[in-house]
Amino acid sequence: MDVFELVRDVNAGTSLTEDQIGRARAQLLVGIDESRSAERKRLAKHPLLLIAGAVAGAAAATATVVVLSQSTAHPPRVEAVPPIATQEPPAPVPTVPAPTPTPVTASSVLGAAARVSGANEAPGPQQGQYLKIEREVTDLVLYGDTNPQSVFDASRADATAAWTARSHWTIYVPADRSQEWVQEFSNQVQLMAFFGLDAETHAQEWLGSGTREPFFQRTPGGLGQSGDGAPSRASEAYYADFPRDPEALLEWIRTSNGATDDSEWAMGTVTEVLLEELQYNTAPSDVRASMYLALAQLPNATIAAVDGDITTISFPSNAGRWVKNEISIDMTTGLVVGSAIRQDAGAGIVPEDVPDTWMSITVSVVDAAP
16 A cells, blocks of 8 residues: 555545645655655664645645654663773782601601500500510521531622521510410421522521421510529519610610720610610610610611511611621500621522511410410
8 A cells, every 4th residue: 555545545535626635745755855865864863754634624635744854763861881800810828838847767667656655555465464575587598518517508709508497486475474474486497498509408407307396495574594693684673773764775885885985896785785675675765765765876777678568778888797687566556576696797599688587576465375
């Protein structure tokens, strides 16, 4: 439907002559032409909205065109947008350097063993029971004809044959230490390894013939009897003399053994006394702790091995006394569970890592002694 038909429809029901319609059409065209001219001038700024209408009277028909200038686009709306909070970058967290781990040394291990020992009375036998300390001892036997006293006492450098022999020695310590102590020597020897020429033959000669039965040593109140009236070894009276202060203990050992100077011999003597006492595992917990702390003050010890809870400490060579001296400590109990010593520095048919003597030590509680 075009605009003229629209005018006609608006006036539907009103009687208009063709002449009136013609004049209205002409007037409408003039208005359209004028509005288009104005439109071209304003097109860049405002679009136009055209409204056409016709008003009809009862006596004559009149067509009226009204042109309204109006923007078709809605005026821009400015919506209130909540301001976005500016997120400041997080302040840098100061980097705290990881603490430098304290290096593990022989001295720190011995200190830790002392702490464990001081807090550990176990294993401790109850009334009627025994502390059983079993030692599996392996010795290196060196064969050679250079020693006039015995062909089974050669040096490493001179030995033509060698072997290792294993035996057992067990100590039974009563809960009441004033009662009878029992030492059992198995008297059974097991040959383990052979080195050099005809080693097995010479080992059988060394063993000899005959039945080897275990034998026992029974003594009241300690290990053996003292001939000079001193208390039996490992007895309560024996350990009562041990200073509990580590420095005082060192000085006491030096004085008791004539090792008061700073010579290598004196240092070796003090070390041997402490290691031997610790290997017995018979000392009260406070004495054991003091002995570990005394050892920690001696120079040049090193960590030889770590195997789970077992740490082995090696003590430096001491000319004329040993080449290697080691103890293995169970760090959960503070007990010595092994030791090794190599006394001969010479090289020969026996590998260098084979000690002259080494022990495995097991401590338990039993209800009876043999």
